[in-house]
Amino acid sequence: MAVVQQEISHPTRDELELSAVLHALSDPVRLKIVAALASEAEQSCASFDVPVTKSTCTHHFKVLREAGVIRQRQEGTSRLNTLRRDDLEARFPGLLDSVLRAA
Amino acid sequence: MAVVQQEISHPTRDELELSAVLHALSDPVRLKIVAALASEAEQSCASFDVPVTKSTCTHHFKVLREAGVIRQRQEGTSRLNTLRRDDLEARFPGLLDSVLRAA
């Protein structure tokens, strides 16, 4: 049956909000995810070593995506994640780097 | 009557935690306070133009202080606030500047 692929919505570069980004980065689990994404380009959700269940993981990825920190795209059954380095750098220069350096 | 001046406790530089700092900075009211502190050295709590009541303000200053973002010292009846620029820069180089630039 033909099910329309549901859009994965992301904020545009202009829509990024500093407080939302800072809040997204203020959780240790999410920070760990972001750090892992920073060192290895594109990774599926299952490839992260975090001490939470699948459903909690989905929640954290949603927070990161809606804050504009990561981009997700569907690839078969898995969802591939990338850091939105360029967009973050354009809106908040130096922020991501300083957070990653401190993490 | 001799009441001992209660200590205002601050985390040491080594005790600063990235997630706590990011969380403290992720609230719009607190971000506004920090931005105001960045542009004018030492200010009393009452000098900030934020849309919340006194008691909420006390709460925000407490969050900022306990995260190590600001330092408070008593001066008569008022409490003077300063940004802990040096400590933040030492532990999380570039972080505060990038946040302030983006705010």
Next chain:
DNA sequence: GACGTTGTACGATGATTGCCGTACCTTATC
């Protein structure tokens, strides 16, 4: 001493958060 100012302490409340389990969808493989 009586006020006024500055700020804290202590609830209370409603919203958000982080976490989980269960059920389910989609794709791939046997």
Next chain:
DNA sequence: GATAAGGTACGGCAATCATCGTACAACGTC
């Protein structure tokens, strides 16, 4: 078609959060 793997959706729960009002403490000033 049955099963397995990767994820999401939904509902629930306990903890935290941002906000407020009221009461109160410390210090100046009239």
